[in-house]
Amino acid sequence: MATQECTRIVIIGATSAIAQEVAKLYAVQGARLFCVARDEQKVIAVASDLRARGAEEVSVYVADLRARDVHADIVARSQSVLGTIDCVIIAHGVLPDQHVLDHDVDATIESFMINAVSVISISHRYAEVLEQQGSGSLVGISSVAGERGRASNYAYGAAKAAMTAYYSGLTVRLRPAGVHVLTVKPGPVDTPMTKGIKMPLMVPPRAVAADIVRAVSRRAIVLYTPGVWRFIMALVRAIPDKLFVKLTKF
Numbered sequence: 001m002a003t004q005e006c007t008r009i010v011i012i013g014a015t016s017a018i019a020q021e022v023a024k025l026y027a028v029q030g031a032r033l034f035c036v037a038r039d040e041q042k043v044i045a046v047a048s049d050l051r052a053r054g055a056e057e058v059s060v061y062v063a064d065l066r067a068r069d070v071h072a073d074i075v076a077r078s079q080s081v082l083g084t085i086d087c088v089i090i091a092h093g094v095l096p097d098q099h100v101l102d103h104d105v106d107a108t109i110e111s112f113m114i115n116a117v118s119v120i121s122i123s124h125r126y127a128e129v130l131e132q133q134g135s136g137s138l139v140g141i142s143s144v145a146g147e148r149g150r151a152s153n154y155a156y157g158a159a160k161a162a163m164t165a166y167y168s169g170l171t172v173r174l175r176p177a178g179v180h181v182l183t184v185k186p187g188p189v190d191t192p193m194t195k196g197i198k199m200p201l202m203v204p205p206r207a208v209a210a211d212i213v214r215a216v217s218r219r220a221i222v223l224y225t226p227g228v229w230r231f232i233m234a235l236v237r238a239i240p241d242k243l244f245v246k247l248t249k250f
Contacts, residue, residue: 006087006137006216010034010078012065012122013092015042017191018141021209022089027055034078036061037092057081065092065118066110075125087137087216088126090119093159095193101155108155115159120166127170130179137180137216140167144185144224147233148244171221180219184212187229201226 009026011019014035023033027050035050037043040062047058059081063070078085096111123140130136145153146160164183171181186208188199203226211225224230239247 006031008032008082008084008086010036010082010085010088010126012036012074012088012090015039015046016091016093017193017205018186018189018208018212019089019091020046021206022091022212023050023055024053025209025213027051027053027058030054030056032057032082034059034061034081036063036065036074036078038062038064065122066114068118068121071118071121071125074122075129079129084133085126085129085136087139088123088130089139089141089212090123091141092118093141093193095153095156098151098153098155111155112159112162115156116162119163123166123170127174127179127181131174131177134178137182137219138167138170138174139182139184139212139216141184141186141212142167144187144229144233146185148236180216182212182215182220182223184208184215184223184225185229185233186225187232201228 006026007030009031011023011033013019014023015037023035023046026033033050033055035043035047035058043060043062047060050058061074061077063074093115094111096107101108101111119140123138126138130138140163142164143157143160145157146164149157164185167181167183174181188194188202189208190202190204208225211223215223224233
């Protein structure tokens with residue numbers, strides 16, 4: 001299988017734990033990075049760390065990604081800085097408390113806007129750029145939670161399901177243009193977003209990041225990380241609906 005080198009990289013949600021670990025792996029290879037995040041102080045600190053690790057160049061763009069009117073400018077600025085873009089990694093999102101969302105429709109819609117709509121908006125814009133280039137990778141971090149709606153996180157899962165379906169379509173659309181699309185489906189990851197949550201098979205973000213970098217190099221289409229989740233979710237999807245709805249604690 002062909003491999004791909006990424007030296008000019010856009011990272012959306014660059015202060016997330018997984019994104020930081022991915023950026024570190026590319027930084028030691030001397031990559032040029034364009035990092036987008038909402039927290040100015042934190043993304044500046046991330047950029048400083050990446051430069052110290054060997055990144056050739058790290059540019060910072062501060063934006064609240066819920067505001068779709070800034071998405072076009074993010075894309076234009078990253079093109080201006082990097083020129084040809086080798087890889088775009090979409091890593092922003094929130095993990096809302098489902099118990100709160102159960103009784104707050106506005107919070108439910110807000111979480112969907114962040115985890116699905118803003119991701120689709122940014123991904124669509126970069127898809128057009130990469131399609132015009134005829135090269136590059138578009139990587140979206142979804143979740144195994146999008147495989148099937150569960151009582152414990154169905155709002156989050158619904159947004160990830162929408163993202164996964166959208167990326168599946170982009171994969172087919174962009175393949176003839178020579179553009180690689182990767183949908184990443186992590187299981188539980190030990191990050192600040194999951195602080196206080198204990199789940200089986202939880203892994204550190206650096207493990208997920210290493211899997212992502214390898215999957216980009218191999219031009220994989222879907223990545224379950226750790227790989228055991230491919231088999232776990234196949235079993236979950238196979239549970240009959242009548243039995244599934246009785247699994248109230250699932």
